[in-house]
Amino acid sequence: MGLTVAVTGPTGEIGTAAVRALEDDDRVERIVGMARRPFDPASRGWKKTAYHQGDIQDRSAVDALVAEADVVVHLAFIILGSHKESERVNLAGTRNVFEATQAAERPSRLVYTSSVAAYGYHADNPVPLTEDVPPRGSDAHYYSAQKAACEKLLAETTEGLDVYVLRPCIVAGPEATVLLRNLPWEQAAPYVPDPLRRLLGAVPGLRPVLPDPGVRFQLVHHDDVAAALAAAVAGDGPPGAYNLAADGELTIGDLARAIGAYSIPVPSDVVTVTAGLVDLLPLMPSQAEWIHAARHPMIMDTAKARRDLGWSPRHTAHQTLKAMAQARR
Numbered sequence: 001m002g003l004t005v006a007v008t009g010p011t012g013e014i015g016t017a018a019v020r021a022l023e024d025d026d027r028v029e030r031i032v033g034m035a036r037r038p039f040d041p042a043s044r045g046w047k048k049t050a051y052h053q054g055d056i057q058d059r060s061a062v063d064a065l066v067a068e069a070d071v072v073v074h075l076a077f078i079i080l081g082s083h084k085e086s087e088r089v090n091l092a093g094t095r096n097v098f099e100a101t102q103a104a105e106r107p108s109r110l111v112y113t114s115s116v117a118a119y120g121y122h123a124d125n126p127v128p129l130t131e132d133v134p135p136r137g138s139d140a141h142y143y144s145a146q147k148a149a150c151e152k153l154l155a156e157t158t159e160g161l162d163v164y165v166l167r168p169c170i171v172a173g174p175e176a177t178v179l180l181r182n183l184p185w186e187q188a189a190p191y192v193p194d195p196l197r198r199l200l201g202a203v204p205g206l207r208p209v210l211p212d213p214g215v216r217f218q219l220v221h222h223d224d225v226a227a228a229l230a231a232a233v234a235g236d237g238p239p240g241a242y243n244l245a246a247d248g249e250l251t252i253g254d255l256a257r258a259i260g261a262y263s264i265p266v267p268s269d270v271v272t273v274t275a276g277l278v279d280l281l282p283l284m285p286s287q288a289e290w291i292h293a294a295r296h297p298m299i300m301d302t303a304k305a306r307r308d309l310g311w312s313p314r315h316t317a318h319q320t321l322k323a324m325a326q327a328r329r
């Protein structure tokens with residue numbers, strides 16, 4: 001008998017790739033997914049997957065989801081939301097998933113997707129970050145603080161389970177374009193009349209300009225994250241935390257070139273000052289707090305995942321960026 005795997009958030013950018021990898025994995029017999037919106041697994045050609053509409057804030061829905069699973073994969077999260085909504089879903093909802101999995105008789109393994117953001121954006125972070133560095137989070141960035149809080153919660157609530165914590169950097173690829181969709185230019189695009197937008201795009205001098213403080217970052221392809229998730233689901237390698245990032249590092253300049261924008265170098269102090277202003281000003285949308293992610297290089301060492309999980313990312317950071325940019329075009 002193969003594994004039954006319960007997945008929260010199977011319709012997201014990582015969830016879609018993860019379910020595809022689990023569908024192709026002979027060790028997995030059945031997948032049961034849950035998210036809030038209606039979804040038909042057959043629309044993606046998935047054959048082993050059943051889908052239930054439900055909210056992780058509803059403990060009884062989570063209890064029902066995990067009851068029949070050998071392994072629970074928790075992906076449901078609000079990445080770009082208000083403080084209130086993200087707190088409800090990411091903290092209270094995640095607590096439901098962890099506690100329900102621990103309380104249920106059948107599951108023996110829990111796979112949780114944390115993030116590089118759990119380490120927090122601290123000037124004294126080592127470069128590269130290894131899994132031995134405690135996930136301190138950054139209070140000034142809701143997502144980072146919540147990711148660190150969830151890891152603490154995980155340690156408190158999951159005794160007796162084999163727990164795998166995956167910490168990807170920014171996930172990208174043809175089916176993961178969240179990074180590009182949230183550039184300021186893209187945010188503004190819906191409000192610009194179509195003919196004007198096309199005109200602006202065609203005039204080289206008016207192409208979008210991205211400020212580049214020179215801070216390096218990593219990317220990882222959604223299919224490579226999915227491969228790591230499948231390995232964790234099957235229990236390849238010991239439980240524990242695993243950093244995930246592709247080979248190679250990028251700057252905003254690389255990103256600008258890939259999407260046909262310009263970049264202008266700015267001193268990294270500009271980011272620090274802007275982040276300070278975001279912290280001081282009331283009524284700033286929570287999205288503005290993402291500026292903290294550009295303050296310091298958040299470069300992770302991925303040797304542990306390669307050695308212990310047998311993980312071998314098939315796409316470099318540059319290939320992943322190119323694939324995302326092409327898909328977005």
Ligand SMILES: NC(=O)c1ccc[n+]([C@@H]2O[C@H](COP(=O)([O-])OP(=O)(O)OC[C@H]3O[C@@H](n4cnc5c(N)ncnc54)[C@H](OP(=O)(O)O)[C@@H]3O)[C@@H](O)[C@H]2O)c1
Pocket residue numbers: 008009010011012013014015034035036037038054055056057074075076077078079089093113114115116167168169170171172176178
């Ligand atoms: N994308 C990245 O760059 C990245 C990097 C590192 C770590 N991660 C982590 O990886 C995980 C998955 O990320 P993702 O990129 O796949 O996110 P995503 O594309 O935003 O998808 C989120 C998924 O969660 C579901 N969801 C949201 N709120 C829910 C709720 N209250 N109850 C049930 N389902 C809910 C969504 O479907 P509905 O809206 O229909 O409910 C969707 O299926 C998250 O924990 C994220 O923090 C992501």
